[in-house]
Every structure is written in structure tokens, then in C-alpha cells.
Amino acid sequence: MKNKKTSNYQTKPVKSLAFKVTAETELMKFLIEMLPHKSRTHIKSLLTHKQVFIDGKPVSQFNKSLTIGQEVTIGKGNNRTEVDLPGIKIMYEDKDLIVINKAEGLLSIATENGTDDTAYSLLSKYLKAQHYSNRIFVVHRLDRDTSGVMMYAKSQQVQELLQEAWNTNVTERTYLAIVHGVPEKEKDTISSYLRESKAYKVHSSKVSVPGGEKAVTHYETLMSTADYSLVKVNLETGKKNQIRVHLQDIGHPIIGDKKYGSTLNPIKRLGLHAWVLAFTHPITKKELRFQTELPGKFRKIFPNALKDQDQPKE
Structure with missing residues (x-):
């Protein structure tokens, strides 16, 4: 895929x-x-x-x-009608929600001054082509330059059910990141307080600060070269730019992430991908798990990574 x-x-x-x-x-x-x-x-x-x-x-x-x-x-x-969905691969859809694999470079939802297509606007057009009354609702977001799996709700009720019990219903959020160098510890947990500045940059502090929110990130190094490492990241909390800030904290920023310390961009994109999303369906209560492939650009550095897991899982 x-x-x-x-x-x-x-x-x-x-x-x-x-x-x-x-x-x-x-x-x-x-x-x-x-x-x-x-x-x-x-x-x-x-x-x-x-x-x-x-x-x-x-x-x-x-x-x-x-x-x-x-x-x-x-x-x-x-x-029947055809709707063009640039940057979107639909992984799953039912009457309550829709799960997609979003390409890097596509916004999850529009910014204040944005006029470009977003995952939200494209999916809205897709659903309205089926029936004019259909709507789409934001559940969570990925940064514009982060690719990978995310979901939207098809009703406000489902949106609220997902958001209100997010930490309970979401059983796995796993990311893959390519970082500078090789982390000293093969696996570890990073914990700090994150606060966003007026310049929209997130800052990290080991001690509690006014306006700061505690964030916890678990990582494991999967493989390394002399210059880069492929790291698996699991989120215990889901704060804005959490992974990017925490990997900078340990001295291994994500490649292509100039905002948070990177000076190299060998794959011409941010080296962050939302790999797995698993959750309990808010209506049917079924356990659902969606796994994407390693992005093709990531294989320029790690051509043999995750070969035994190439088939996405649902």
C-alpha cells in the first residue's frame, strides 16, 4: 500500500x-x-x-x-460520483467514523488564514457527495508535516464520545520517527511539562510551570546507522508537538524538524509518521487496530526496516 x-x-x-x-x-x-x-x-x-x-x-x-x-x-x-482525495487513503469507514492514512504536507483542519485543501475539507466533500446532509467532525489532529493514521467522527455524538473518553478508549498510539544520532538508552521514558509560547512554539520544563501540562512519551530504538536512528514512540499523553519536543529534549531531534533542533533533512520531509492507532469503537464497542506501512521516504535511510510488518493490520 x-x-x-x-x-x-x-x-x-x-x-x-x-x-x-x-x-x-x-x-x-x-x-x-x-x-x-x-x-x-x-x-x-x-x-x-x-x-x-x-x-x-x-x-x-x-x-x-x-x-x-x-x-x-x-x-x-x-x-455515483467521484471525489478526488489527494493525500488521503481511506483505511476504514462505517456509519459512525472514518479512519484515514494522511500524507505529509496535508493539514488536518484549516488554519485561520488557510485556503488550501485539508483532510477535513476533502472528507467533508467526499461525504456530502453521498448525501448533502452528511458532516464530518474532528476528533484529534496530526501536524501538517506528520503523515499517518488518524480518524474523524461522522456525528457530534460520536465525536464527544471519542474525545471525552480518549485516554480510556484509545489503547495504542504508536509513531515512527527518524532522529539525529543514536540515543544513549535503547528505550526510555521522557516526562516533562509543556507550555506553548505566544510564538506558537512549545517549550519543555522538568518542573511544573504556569500554564504547563505534563507530557509523557515512551520510546524504543528499532535500528540505527552511523548518523540516524529509527525510533518507535508511544504516547501516554497527547500534547501539541509532544514527540518533537521530547526527542529534542534528549538531544536527538527528528530529521527535517528545524523548529525543534534539526539541522538535516535527508528525506525532504519531517521524519515523523503516525504508525498505529488502536481504539474501542464508541458505538459498537469493538476493538479496532489500524497499522500503516513505513513511508517510502523513510526507506531511503532504513531500506530493510519492519520488513516482517509490511502488511498493514486492522
Whole structure:
């Protein structure tokens, strides 16, 4: 799954039936099981007229293999539109929320003076193409230059449920970072108080300061070269610029992060990627886990990193 800057995703029909794949099977067998009231001839007609979608993309191959976690949608009309989602790969979607893999360089939500497309605006257009009343709600954010997995809610209720119980419902937030040098300790915990200045830069203090919030970051060095290290980072708290500030604190800033101490940018982007997001679905209470691939630019420095984990997990 390569993270391309521009990808076309076909929206699901306004009137449709959606089914989640829970066991590996073939498409025709799955459709017969899900639509027991429909004849084989009718189902074949749906396929012929491209009224069957797998994860939003039309298919006509009756023996198409299905894998666990995919969504099969059966449309009831020809009312389909295409929405361009540059910088976004949809990983999961249901009636309550949507999980994406965001490219670096794309804002999560607009700034005060911003006019560029954002993940929020693109997903809003995507959902409104299905029905004019559909809306999208921000749950959390990634920095513009940070890539990786994040989610949005489809209703204010789900947004509030996720945000109010964030620390309880989110069971894993793992990032990958390429940093300068090799940390002295292979693994450690960084704890400090973070406070944002009027210049929008976050400062770290080992002691409590007015306006400061405690932040805790756990890291582990996965592999190193003479000049750089690939570090796995788990967040215990989720403060603004927390990872970037804490890695600067230990003398190993993230490459490409000029704001927080980096003087090198060998991959022409910020070396920070949101790798894994796991949480309890606020409505269904199911445990969901989403894992992305290591960004291609990261492999310029670590070509063999995580080879045994290349297949993203859900």
C-alpha cells in the first residue's frame, strides 16, 4: 500500500447496503449469503452493471477474493460520483467514523488564514457527495508535516464520545520517527511539562510551570546507522508537538524538524509518521487496530526496516 499524493476514490451510492467481511471468502459466495432473497441471476446483474463496491471501488469479478475487514456495498442505483482525495487513503469507514492514512504536507483542519485543501475539507466533500446532509467532525489532529493514521467522527455524538473518553478508549498510539544520532538508552521514558509560547512554539520544563501540562512519551530504538536512528514512540499523553519536543529534549531531534533542533533533512520531509492507532469503537464497542506501512521516504535511510510488518493490520 503505497501512500500516493493523489488517489481517486469512488463514493458509495446514496442508497446502498453495506456489509463487513468477517471471514475470507469469494465475492459471489459472500453476496449470496448476504442477499438470500436475491437470485444468482440478479446478483450477477449487479456485478455486470458495477453496482457492487469493495471499499468504495466498483468490481464486476464474481470470484474476487475478500479479506477480513473489507466492506462490500451493494448500490441500488446508478447515482455515483467521484471525489478526488489527494493525500488521503481511506483505511476504514462505517456509519459512525472514518479512519484515514494522511500524507505529509496535508493539514488536518484549516488554519485561520488557510485556503488550501485539508483532510477535513476533502472528507467533508467526499461525504456530502453521498448525501448533502452528511458532516464530518474532528476528533484529534496530526501536524501538517506528520503523515499517518488518524480518524474523524461522522456525528457530534460520536465525536464527544471519542474525545471525552480518549485516554480510556484509545489503547495504542504508536509513531515512527527518524532522529539525529543514536540515543544513549535503547528505550526510555521522557516526562516533562509543556507550555506553548505566544510564538506558537512549545517549550519543555522538568518542573511544573504556569500554564504547563505534563507530557509523557515512551520510546524504543528499532535500528540505527552511523548518523540516524529509527525510533518507535508511544504516547501516554497527547500534547501539541509532544514527540518533537521530547526527542529534542534528549538531544536527538527528528530529521527535517528545524523548529525543534534539526539541522538535516535527508528525506525532504519531517521524519515523523503516525504508525498505529488502536481504539474501542464508541458505538459498537469493538476493538479496532489500524497499522500503516513505513513511508517510502523513510526507506531511503532504513531500506530493510519492519520488513516482517509490511502488511498493514486492522
